[in-house]
Amino acid sequence: MKRNYKIYQMSFLETKENYKELNKDEYDRRFHKAVCLRITHSPWKPCLRLLTTILYSNRDAFLGLADCEVEIETIDNDVERFKLNKLKPFYEKRDKYIDNIDDFWKVVLSQNTDFANYIRASDFKYVDNITKVVVKWLIWDENSNADINVRDFSITFHFKGIEHDFPEQSITKVFKMTKMQSNKDFDDDDEAGEDNETIGVEEVLTSEPVDIEWPQSYESINPSLIEDKRSPQGKKNYRQGMKSFFGWFKWTGKKPGKEFPHGEDLASLLCDDIYPYCVKYYTEAQRDLEDEYSDSEDDNSDEEPLDLPKPEGEDEDGESDKLASKKRRV
């Protein structure tokens, strides 16, 4: 009954899908049926009273608000499309400048504590080899059709190689909003009947697995190399591999608990936060480096002669490595 109450409430204000299917006659029919069915169930009396009061006295206003909830989604999509079309040439230009800054992505990713929360500390050996990150929205594709979801996107990583361990490679992973059965928590008791089809659909982020060459040092946890996935050690290694950054490339969003954990959140972090604000993160990281330098040098002798800086940036590499690693999750 609680479940049905929620259905009626949601029909009017939340689940646009439901509302679309309910014309006024149908609404009346269902609502009166609900009232008749439950009229003698006293635990629900106050709910019903509240509900009936709301629905009867302000019905047109609530129907109007339900329409508004449908309309705002269209507006949100229009705004998103407008924004992304403005950003396309901007990001292309920005990415070219970033290409000319050594270690830009290494600095951004190694200093980002949110990013570090998703992957294993040992993965940073390979994350530090990422020389390029590019997010593209699928609506930018000239061949994309009109009803593509404005939130679908791809992320491309370019890794430089490590001799005898890890090959240079570029990997693109595509993410799409997909309608899935909802996990919403309805009391599934007495009436799992006629209303089932109107609830329980939500849009979630999903992806297809993509092939990425794993480092040789990850041989023991590389899922495609584990021969016996059922032995205790095999299981353990498999799970380790799935939790690594490389495991994320296999993430689909359709097998919760059995793949890279919170893969959708890592995708959103990269797409909505790290990529758009990468310059901010880069400058913040530089400031942190500055503070570290000044802290560590304050005690030194005061009149040491200064080597003139080398233009290619080799000098600070070692130190920036050391500092970056301090910020990582361990």
Next chain:
Amino acid sequence: MKRNYKIYQMSFLETKENYKELNKDEYDRRFHKAVCLRITHSPWKPCLRLLTTILYSNRDAFLGLADCEVEIETIDNDVERFKLNKLKPFYEKRDKYIDNIDDFWKVVLSQNTDFANYIRASDFKYVDNITKVVVKWLIWDENSNADINVRDFSITFHFKGIEHDFPEQSITKVFKMTKMQSNKDFDDDDEAGEDNETIGVEEVLTSEPVDIEWPQSYESINPSLIEDKRSPQGKKNYRQGMKSFFGWFKWTGKKPGKEFPHGEDLASLLCDDIYPYCVKYYTEAQRDLEDEYSDSEDDNSDEEPLDLPKPEGEDEDGESDKLASKKRRV
């Protein structure tokens, strides 16, 4: 010196104002001056080395990124303008529906825990009398000029009266982004010289005080009725009044510590969160009411007859009052 280091770093990536004034020749002049001045100051050696490395080797890329930071601000403004123009007719329509729902704003505001954090618990007696909240962006005004800040807005509250205590009234408070001296924390030591004009300006939200009639029950804390503001009791009452919801209408954003605390955050909460998502908050509050009802009624006898609901909503008023008050900060 640290301060100057920051100026140079900011010139390139953060403070667009600074950067705009620095052509390449000017940059070279200043930068070389900075290097020459500090070349023997060893605590700054590593900073300078880092800075010089970055700036010399990737100078064009950094200048390009600085341009990008200016450009993204224009894009953000264009997107905001596009969005607000789409929302104008939408909000006008939605507000009409909301007008027809009794106690809509009372439910939204009394159940919003963020809102409750800004004002005094006793203010809710009057907040519950708010029958209408409308946010309007100043760019919507046909007479607004082109360079008005896209983030400027007004909030209007309509209060119904309480006999012998509080008059019915509509109050509009206008909020504008204003350039103010920055409070950013630079070490202000040896060289407060030539670069002063290029730093320290930031945009903050400000407002003009507006007249609102205070409740008679607030006579003792109403700032305009306190005769001796310097006596201990006078001071205490004055501060109480300034912290009340009514004190917020006097907030300017220009006298930190001496007016309603965090007035800009309350304005932003209303403008960016409560007003846009009021329907969501209303339905969530209804769901909470439902849960409260079902909790409190579960123990009762099972087959009690049900009064048929009254259409006008008087029935649940008293109970909704009682429940709402549970959520308030005390």
